[in-house]
Amino acid sequence: xxxxxxxxxxxxxxxxxxxxxxxxxxxxxxxxxxxxxxxxxxxxxxxxxxxxxxxxxxxxxxxxxxxxxxxxxxxxxxxxxxxxxxxxxxxxxxxxxxxxxxxxxxxxxxxxxxxxxxxxxxxxxxxxxxxxxxxxxxxxxxxxxxxxxxxxxxxxxxxxxxxxxxxxxxxxxxxxxxxxxxxxxxxxxxxxxxxxxxxxxxxxxxxxxxxxxxxxxxxxxxxxxxxxxxxxxxxxxxxxxxxxxxxxxxxxxxxxxxxxxxxxxxxxxxxxxxx
Numbered sequence: 001x002x003x004x005x006x007x008x009x010x011x012x013x014x015x016x017x018x019x020x021x022x023x024x025x026x027x028x029x030x031x032x033x034x035x036x037x038x039x040x041x042x043x044x045x046x047x048x049x050x051x052x053x054x055x056x057x058x059x060x061x062x063x064x065x066x067x068x069x070x071x072x073x074x075x076x077x078x079x080x081x082x083x084x085x086x087x088x089x090x091x092x093x094x095x096x097x098x099x100x101x102x103x104x105x106x107x108x109x110x111x112x113x114x115x116x117x118x119x120x121x122x123x124x125x126x127x128x129x130x131x132x133x134x135x136x137x138x139x140x141x142x143x144x145x146x147x148x149x150x151x152x153x154x155x156x157x158x159x160x161x162x163x164x165x166x167x168x169x170x171x172x173x174x175x176x177x178x179x180x181x182x183x184x185x186x187x188x189x190x191x192x193x194x195x196x197x198x199x200x201x202x203x204x205x206x207x208x209x210x211x212x213x214x215x216x217x218x219x220x221x222x223x224x225x226x227x228x229x230x231x232x233x234x235x236x237x238x239x240x241x242x243x244x245x246x247x248x249x250x251x252x253x254x255x256x257x258x259x260x261x262x263x264x265x266x267x268x269x270x271x272x273x274x275x
Contacts (some may be wrong), residue, residue, distance in 0.1 A: 026198045027183060030220035036203035038159075041192050042066040044152040045205065045256045049128075055113045056128045059145065064107035065100050067144065073098050073106045075132040082134065083117060094144060098146075100199065101127045104171045105149050108134065108142040137232075146182060149262030159190035160210045162217075163199040166247050170208055174244030175218070182244055183227075185214055189250065206255045241269060 043065050050059040067073060074095040077086040086094045100106055104127040123129030129146035136142060161167065163184045166174065166229050172186035190204050203213050221227040233242040257264075 024162055024183075024198060027180060027200075027203070028174075028220075028224060028226065030161075030216055032216055033202055037205075038201055039065070039157055039190070039192055039204040041068045042192035043155040043157060044105075044261070045155055046147065046151055047153055048151045048260070051145075053124070053126065053128055055115045055119060056145070056147070058113045059111055059147070062109060062111055064109045064145070064147070064152070067106040067108060071108075071134070071144075073100060073131055073144070084102045084134050098129075098131050100146055101129070101148075103148055103150070103203075104129070104146045105125055105152060105261075107145055107147055107152070109145055110140065110142055112141075112143060113145075150260045152261050153259070154205045154257040154261055155252070156257070157190040157192075157204050157206055157251070158208065158210075159188055159201045160200045160203045160213050161186045161196060163196075163202055164199050166244075167199070168247050170248070170253060171210075172246030172248065174246060175221070176242045176244065177227050178223075178225065180226070182256065183221075184244075184246060184247060185217065193236060205215075208253055246269065 043063055046059045046062050046064055046119035049060050051057055051104055070160060075098050077094045077096050078084070079086050088094055101123050104123070113130075120130050122137060123146055127146065129149035131144040131146065134142045134144060158170065164181070166172075166184055167186045167188060169188050172188075174182045174184045186199075187208060187210055190201070202217075203210065218227070218230065222229055228242045230240065231244050234240045
């Protein structure tokens with residue numbers, strides 16, 4: 001004889017969709033996702049700048065980001081007399097090339113180090129320099145510094161990815177929907193220049209803690225009727241009909257490399273310096 005739970009399981013499986021949803025970007029997400037940060041470039045932890053670099057050492061223990069591909073390492077020309085920026089006849093800033101020392105990298109940082117004009121003119125013999133600042137849309141400012149790659153430690157970024165397929169992850173779970181098949185949420189290693197086919201990167205961090213973001217998604221999906229009420233789908237044996245396991249395969253996450261990028265020796269790797 002069938003129990004009430006047996007009937008519930010049968011009706012539930014008939015009601016949900018078993019067909020995978022192909023366009024992950026059409027799955028509705030809450031508006032708060034627009035405020036989540038998605039890194040578009042590599043991140044580094046700054047360490048080991050000596051006290052001799054009395055201005056640049058303020059960057060120690062801070063996180064900087066590599067100059068994105070769509071940025072150019074050029075600086076506005078400064079008038080030596082007025083210390084103001086030179087402009088052309090149309091009122092546009094005049095730019096000049098900046099030579100990045102061998103073994104250094106251009107990075108962006110929100111930290112203002114108070115470098116005087118004397119230190120602004122060119123990079124130091126030890127490979128430190130300041131190029132210019134960049135004003136972002138929200139009014140924030142990022143400063144363009146040059147730092148030796150022996151003081152930069154790679155941050156291993158993670159992403160919260162929404163996917164139509166099961167992926168190798170640090171943590172993940174599939175959620176059965178009423179009409180869109182199964183939606184997977186994974187915490188995966190994130191590479192800014194990688195392509196994620198069939199997946200949507202929702203947020204990036206350098207911590208495994210995405211609990212707040214996952215809760216916001218699940219609350220929204222349940223309220224919008226995209227997924228069933230998860231609590232009501234739990235059976236007496238603890239099985240949840242609305243959840244599916246994922247392919248957990250990564251362990252031992254290390255947020256920051258313990259070797260500076262300038263000290264790494266990787267066969268076939270291009271020089272890390274950038275103009």
